[in-house]
Amino acid sequence: MSEKNTVSRRKFLGIAWGGSLALVFGQAAVALLKFIKPVSAGGFGGxxxxxxxxxxxxxxxxxxxxxxxxxxxxxxxxxxxxxxxxxxxxxxxxxxxxxxxxxxxxxxxxxxxxxxxxxxxxxxxxxxxxxxxxxxxxxxxxxxxxxxxxxxxxxxxx
Ligand code: FES
Incomplete structure (x- = not known):
């Protein structure tokens, strides 16, 4: 295996991990925003x-x-x-x-x-x-x- 392929695989894994983490944190952020968002008319609190x-x-x-x-x-x-x-x-x-x-x-x-x-x-x-x-x-x-x-x-x- 060449050095170029190893770096490439490492880069790919880094991107995959980064993407997964971004997805998990993104979902958590959306859930948090839904939780703290003021309730609009039509729902409880309105x-x-x-x-x-x-x-x-x-x-x-x-x-x-x-x-x-x-x-x-x-x-x-x-x-x-x-x-x-x-x-x-x-x-x-x-x-x-x-x-x-x-x-x-x-x-x-x-x-x-x-x-x-x-x-x-x-x-x-x-x-x-x-x-x-x-x-x-x-x-x-x-x-x-x-x-x-x-x-x-x-x-x-x-
Ligand atoms: S919460 Fe209803 S009796 Fe205690």
């Missing part, structure tokens, strides 16, 4: 379309996955509640059979309006502002609001 008013029956609890919140409709109107447990932040599921939100982490229980009815949670589920435009329900997930109890003033008339 304004989320929840559905048409008529899709939310009075007395129903509806999970809106894209927004990480629940739409509860009662006689007063529509309430949007963040799914985040006010104890340590677990996602709280609505358990239809129990008729309550039941946090799987430490057992906090919330009623349909998100008030604490059991467990260690210090306050009701936080709420988001709701606006209704042409029969469509929109929720602004950029502004969670803490509360000490449910009050009809927290709902949006539907």
């Amino acid at each position: 304004s989320i379309y929840a559905g048409k008013v008529e899709e939310f029956a009075i007395g129903s609890i509806n999970r809106i996955l894209a927004g990480r919140f629940y739409i509860a409709r009662n006689e007063d109107g529509i309430l949007a509640m963040w799914q985040k447990c006010t104890h340590l932040g677990c996602a709280v599921p609505w358990v239809e059979e129990e008729g309550q939100f039941h946090c799987p982490c430490h057992g906090s229980l919330y009623n349909k309006e998100g008030e604490v009815i059991g467990g260690p949670a210090p306050r009701p589920l936080d709420i988001f502002p709701v606006s209704i435009k042409s029969g469509e329900v929109w929720v602004d997930t950029s502004q969670p609001t803490e509360r000490s109890k449910y009050d009809p003033s927290q709902v949006t008339d539907a």
Whole structure:
């Protein structure tokens, strides 16, 4: 094997290694940018379309996955509640059979309006502002609001 071929192979391996490393770091950089990029409208942290008013029956609890919140409709109107447990932040599921939100982490229980009815949670589920435009329900997930109890003033008339 000539000296020229050896250098060539070394160069090739260097380029291959460099290219592989660049690809790996490039992918990591893209993933990091996606992670730290501010959330735009349409995703959690922005304004989320929840559905048409008529899709939310009075007395129903509806999970809106894209927004990480629940739409509860009662006689007063529509309430949007963040799914985040006010104890340590677990996602709280609505358990239809129990008729309550039941946090799987430490057992906090919330009623349909998100008030604490059991467990260690210090306050009701936080709420988001709701606006209704042409029969469509929109929720602004950029502004969670803490509360000490449910009050009809927290709902949006539907
Ligand atoms: S995080 Fe929900 S009860 Fe602890």
